[in-house]
Amino acid sequence: MKTAAIIGGGVIGGGWAARFLLNGWDVRVFDPDPEAARKIGEVLDNARRSLPGLSDMPLPPEGTLTFHEDMADAVRDAAWIQESVPERLDLKLRVYKSLQEACDPDAIIGSSTSGFKPSELQDGALRPEQIMVTHPFNPVYLLPLIELVPTDKNPPEMVSKAKDVLTSVGFFPLHVKKEIDAHIADRFLEAVWREALWLVKDGIATTEEIDEAIRMGFGIRWAQMGLFETYRVAGGEAGMRHFMAQFGPALKWPWTKLMDVPEFTDELVDMIADQSDAQSGMHSIRELERIRDNNLVGMMRALKTQNYGAGAVLNQHDAAMKSGALPTLDQADLSQPILTLSRAVPLDWTDYNGHMNEAKYLEAFAAATDRFMEIIGCDMEYITSGGSYFTAENHIRYLDETHAGARIEVRTQMLLGQGKKLHVFHSMYEGDKLLATGESFLLHVDLETRRPSAPSDQIEDAMARITQAQADLPYPEGAGAAIRKPV
Structure with a gap:
């Protein structure tokens, strides 16, 4: 050992x-x-x-x-x-x-x-x-x-x-091949720290405003592409040399307290441009932009799960758009499968085959189930009071593929909604194309005992309304299906 x-x-x-x-x-x-x-x-x-x-x-x-x-x-x-x-x-x-x-x-x-x-x-x-x-x-x-x-x-x-x-x-x-006080990374941190202290001291910004400036913008870019590659992309198709020609003179402007800067000579420009070519020249600018965008989407979506930083901004934006995007119980045509999800396929939902990963179909159907729960009254306020639904069984049929950026919708038919039992059937579409179906069986649970229990009267009433309205709908094709045993 x-x-x-x-x-x-x-x-x-x-x-x-x-x-x-x-x-x-x-x-x-x-x-x-x-x-x-x-x-x-x-x-x-x-x-x-x-x-x-x-x-x-x-x-x-x-x-x-x-x-x-x-x-x-x-x-x-x-x-x-x-x-x-x-x-x-x-x-x-x-x-x-x-x-x-x-x-x-x-x-x-x-x-x-x-x-x-x-x-x-x-x-x-x-x-x-x-x-x-x-x-x-x-x-x-x-x-x-x-x-x-x-x-x-x-x-x-x-x-x-x-x-x-x-x-x-x-x-x-x-x-690090040449030793220097504070090595490499801490010298960057120290430069940013010194400028931040001046901004606070001079009353330009608060500590919170400075942190927001970093974590809502360049901090995310730097996390995935560093400094020079970020600026190479900013230079457009002409690359790093164009970026330096455009912004190099700004080094002489009194933008910061850190005014001891190297002379912007042709030799320095050539050195940085050549090193940048060696670092990133195997990619076109369009390819670098796509790499950047893929990384940024993945990172910010991860921040959404924590409701933190840029992720909190995205969640707030989602909440603002949610109003009116999906129908409530009183707005929906209950005689038809109810719209429970409408969204684009994000970049990080695709896999090595270039289409939406099988696990993400389940994630989409889970979101549709969550929305259906909200429609019948099992929202966060209700869950906080001690009741919720737990999924007992799922079955997904993959019928067609879809890709990043495609607009998908899920419509939900309730097959059973009575007492502690809830049985729903989701159909996922891209336009008129049926992509997949997802069938879920759930049980209402008391969150204190973690055991099945009867839902509230409000939920029972909502399920009864949907049952009555959808009574004439045919039993959906594929409902109750299972993987067949090979002959």
């Missing part, structure tokens, strides 16, 4: 412990804080809840976590040692001196430092070739970036070994 030693068990150290532990490593922690076990335990609770969901494969069996009062005991025989003590150079150097007297000479010693250069950390070390910067981002157990910063004292095979270990536990090691 591989062993990692974590020196310092704060938020960052706890994140490292979780990352290694949940990827099958044994983890030893040294931290003199008497609350270290509790704090790391709470970080682990969050990691166990979230990290496994990132993977479509099962994680290896969890390693063993132990806490040690002696640092030498914690690092002995460890293959990876991660230092995450407070940002004091004198403290870090004392820690390295103590742990190098006890650790395996072949172990990698990584530092979580956000600012110190590796040459500073190696100064006076017993074995400087062991020590390098491995700077993570919080939460360490979820975000993939690690800034791996060695010096010429670190042998290439040691750097390669570090990359392999980091990659094996799901990180993206970004090899």
Whole structure:
């Protein structure tokens, strides 16, 4: 079993412990804080809840976590040692001196430092070739970036070994080949942070307005395409060179407090344009736009499920459009199957075959069921009061394919609505084309006991109205069907 030693068990150290532990490593922690076990335990609770969901494969069996009062005991025989003590150079150097007297000479010693250069950390070390910067981002157990910063004292095979270990536990090691204070990412963060402080101090914006400016716009773009590729797309068909020619002069304008900028020479333009071509030139601008749009739709739809950031804006917009988009009980023609869903097929509903994924048909039919529940009176207010419907059985027939951007509708016929039983039959259309049918049987449940129960009189009355109105409808083709046993 591989062993990692974590020196310092704060938020960052706890994140490292979780990352290694949940990827099958044994983890030893040294931290003199008497609350270290509790704090790391709470970080682990969050990691166990979230990290496994990132993977479509099962994680290896969890390693063993132990806490040690002696640092030498914690690092002995460890293959990876991660230092995450407070940002004091004198403290870090004392820690390295103590742990190098006890650790395996072949172990990698990584530092979580956000600012110190590796040459500073190696100064006076017993074995400087062991020590390098491995700077993570919080939460360490979820975000993939690690800034791996060695010096010429670190042998290439040691750097390669570090990359392999980091990659094996799901990180993206970004090899920073020239050391600099604060590495790469934190220099961006620091620039944005300084400008934000000036905007607040000068009364231009509040902290909330600044956060909204980031998370509603460029923050989402940067998350999936970075800085230079985003600007390459902004340059249109002419690409990065056109973007720089158009916006380069703005660097001399007093837009920000950060006015120490490099001279915008032809040499700099050529360097950036050439690097951008190497980075993204295999895609046309139209292809990059589609990649960007696919990513943005997927990310913002994920935010919708949490009702957070840009996702909350989308939910508010949906709520505004919902009024009048689908009929209520009194508005619907109850003698016909009731319109319960009308929407476009989103980009992230398609699969490797280029059409709507089979699971998304169920998602659409589930949304139609939810709308039918609202129509009969089982809305969120009713559910909050303690009653709801649970689905007991589903059956879907896939009759035709549909694609991203297609407008689909679902119409719902109630086959049974009496007492605690609800049986509905959904038909999905793209125009006049029948795409699929979905049949669902549900039971009304008391949410306190989690057992079947009778619905409210209001729901019973609504179901009775629909039953009477739809009495003359023929039993739909495919209702009650099942997969036949092969002959």
